[in-house]
Structure formats: structure tokens, C-alpha cells
Amino acid sequence: xxxxxxxxxxxxxxxxxxxxxxxxxxxxxxxxxxxxxxxxxxxxxxxxxxxxxxxxxxxxxxxxxxxxxxxxxxxxxxxxxxxxxxxxxxxxxxxxxxxxxxxxxxxxxxxxxxxxxxxxxxxxxxxxxxxxxxxxxxxxxxxxxxxxxxxxxxxxxxxxxxxxxxxxxxxxxxxxxxxxxxxxxxxxxxxxxxxxxxxxxxxxxxxxxxxxxxxxxxxxxxxxxxxxxxxxxxxxxxxxxxxxxxxxxxxxxxxxxxxxxxxxx
Numbered sequence: 001x002x003x004x005x006x007x008x009x010x011x012x013x014x015x016x017x018x019x020x021x022x023x024x025x026x027x028x029x030x031x032x033x034x035x036x037x038x039x040x041x042x043x044x045x046x047x048x049x050x051x052x053x054x055x056x057x058x059x060x061x062x063x064x065x066x067x068x069x070x071x072x073x074x075x076x077x078x079x080x081x082x083x084x085x086x087x088x089x090x091x092x093x094x095x096x097x098x099x100x101x102x103x104x105x106x107x108x109x110x111x112x113x114x115x116x117x118x119x120x121x122x123x124x125x126x127x128x129x130x131x132x133x134x135x136x137x138x139x140x141x142x143x144x145x146x147x148x149x150x151x152x153x154x155x156x157x158x159x160x161x162x163x164x165x166x167x168x169x170x171x172x173x174x175x176x177x178x179x180x181x182x183x184x185x186x187x188x189x190x191x192x193x194x195x196x197x198x199x200x201x202x203x204x205x206x207x208x209x210x211x212x213x214x215x216x217x218x219x220x221x222x223x224x225x226x227x228x229x230x231x232x233x234x235x236x237x238x239x240x241x242x243x244x245x246x247x248x249x250x251x252x253x254x255x256x257x258x259x260x261x262x263x264x265x
Contacts, residue, residue: 040089047083048072050096054118058165058189059141060092063117067096077106077125084109094118094142104130111135118142122168128154137161146170146192152178163187170194170216176202183209190214194240200226211235218242218264224250231257240264 041064044051050067072083077100079087087093093115097106103125110116111133122144131145131154140161151173158164159181167182170192176199182188183205191209194216203226206212213235223245230236239261246254248265255263 036089037091040086044083044086047086049083054094059094059117063092063094064090065094065096065118066090067098067120068100070100073097073100073102073106077102079106079109088113088115090115092117092139094120096120097124098122098144100124102126104133106130107133114139116140118166120144121148123147125149127151128157132157135160138163140164142166144168145172146194148172150174156181158182159185161185166190168192169196172196174198176205178202179205185209186211188212189235192216193220195219198222200229203227204229206230207233209233214238216240217244220244222246227254236261238262238264 041051044066048069049072052065054063054065066087068079068083072080074080087095093113094117095110095113098120099122101124102121104127107130110119116137117139118141120142123146125148126145127149128151131150134140141163143158143161143164143166146168147170149172150169152175155169155172155174155178158167162185164185165187167188167190171194173196174193175197179198179202188209189211190213192214195218198217198220200223203217203222206215207229210233212233215230215236215238218240219242221244222241227239227241227246230239236258237260239258241254242264246265251263251265
């Protein structure tokens, strides 16, 4: 596993260097910027954070995922300054704060991170109050809010994130009404709504989510009536209906109405 991670890091470095060379390297500043970023990454690793290049095609090249742990936050839930000053120097960042003690207070620093392309807040104490502090982050592509205290009131604010493409809301308190504005996000491709109170009425809002490719509805009360709203979505390639009101006996039917989609029961 360790050798695989090292290979990915080396590959990311080589790709970044090739991109610079291909662009002509018309000035030393480009190589200098590359070297500077590598120094930042080394310092973040020295501080004990987990740093990995992001290879997802939906995320821009040159983005790094940096995962923090409890020791990287103060008792008040703020990112330690020595870590924060390195994070804001990266060009493109996905920040992992999952399973830490960050709460709404911690957003005082996060909201100033203009290089933020993704944010993982899985299993934290974040509430609607913290989410509203983010405002309309223009660069945000990925947002993981599963197993948090977010409600429908907070989720409605996500309509302000025009470039959001991946949204994880499993095990939250959201209800059907919260989906109306979110479904209209033009670049939304992946949405996890597992283990929520979503019903057929909420799924109806998704029938115009034309870029949606991945949808997790497992462990919800969705029925066949709700699933029919999804027929015709041109990009849908994965649909999880495990532990819903939709029965596996109609597996053949759903594979016929979703011919290019993997339907999981």
C-alpha cells in the first residue's frame, strides 16, 4: 500500500513538471512556483498531515488532498496557525477535517481559504450556522457533510455554490424540501442521500438534474414512484436502491429503463 502511495506521489510530481515544460517554461517563475509548492507539501507532511495528489477527473489537475487530525486543531476547534499558513499557500486544496472536533467556530479560518476546491466535514459537529459562513465559494467542487448536524435550512444555502459537483449528505437531518434548489446546481454529478428522510416527493426535484451520474438513495423510504422521476436522466450511471421500498424482484425492469446505469439493490 505504501509503495502504491509513493508511486502516486511520484506520478503527480512528474505530471506537474511535464505540464510546466510543455507550456514552454517561458520564465523561471513557473519552475520556482513548482519548487515552492513541493516545499509546502513537505512541510505539511513533516507536521503530520496526510497529503495526497487528487486523480479524480472532476477535480482540476494539481489539486492536493490534505487531511488533518485532532492534533492539528486547537482546543477551540481552530486549525493550528503553523498548519494554516501552509494550507493557504497551496494553489488548489481539498481539506479533510473528517472525524475531528472542528465546529462552527472553526469556519472563521476556513472561510478565508480562497484555494479551497473541496471540504470533508464527515462526522464533525458542524451545524447550519457554520455552513452559512462559507458563503458562495466559487471554487468548491466537493463537499462532504455526511453524519453531521446539518438540516434542510443549511442545505438550502448550497445553491450558492455554482461549481459544486460532488455532495455527500448521508445520515443528516435533511428533508424533501431541501432538494429543490440543490438539484438545479448545473454541475452536480454525484449525490449521496443515504440514510436520510428523503421520500418520493424529494426525488421529484431531481428529474431535471441532467448532469447527475451517481445517486445514492440506499436506506431511505423511496419507492418505485420516486425512482420513475429519474428515468430519462442522460448521465446517470450508478443508482443505489439498497434497503429502500423498491424491490429487487423488478431488477430486470429497472435495467431496461436504465440501460446504461448500474442499479444496486
